[in-house]
Amino acid sequence: MSTNKYTRDQIAARVAQDIHEGAYVNLGIGLPTKVANYLPADREVFLHSENGVLGMGPAPAPGEEDEDLINAGKQPVTLLTGGAYFHHADSFAMMRGGHLDICVLGAFQVSEKGDLANWHTGAPDAIPAVGGAMDLAIGAKQVFVMMDHQTKTGESKIVRECSYPLTGVGCVNRIYTDLAVLDVTPQGLKVREMAPGLTFDELQAATGATLLPITE
Secondary structure, three states, X not given: OOOOOOOHHHHHHHHHHOOOOOOEEEEOOOHHHHHHHHOOOOOOOEEEEOOOEXXXXXXXXXXXXXXXXXXXXXXXXXXXXXXXXXXXXXXXXXXXXXXXXXXXXXOOEXXXXXXXXXXXXXXXXXXXXXOOHHHHHHHOOEEEEEOOOEOOOOOEOEXXXXXXXXXXXXXXXXXXXXOEEEEEEOOEEEEEEEOOOXXXXXXXXXXXXXXXXXXX
């Protein structure tokens, strides 16, 4: 495959471009937390965490960490002017009540219909950890997924049907991977962008579901 894959920081920066002014956004554990570091300084975005924080800023500078101010992944965060923290039950009420514009989640698999599997692989030695993912997947107005396009063994994480236990059905709107940006549409998975040097045929060969090519 003759391509320069997007780095994880490049994926995070690309997601940040699609977060609109004034959006209330939850960044999932792991890769999605990087998005906070790439939000434009002139764009007001309210970052939410299910452990009870609203108004988070970027990661603190080394030595500036506050052990009492963390996100759901137990990573230290900063709080912007006007930010607040509160009981996690109130945080889940925000999620379940449809008050979040966007959530950004990682995934084990996403189907061509936008089904999401991100909490359990079904492996006997795996530790299932759903956290607030089901609440976010159904409660947020838009669901963005960030993930590698393939597993470490070369299997596509974008599939016709998920083989892992589902987090949500038909909930994903857009997928960002190290190879492409894809939209979930009623017609199927539509390619928006591809990594530099990657051809559509190469992308299709790396994907376990049928893709619709970029159209002008």
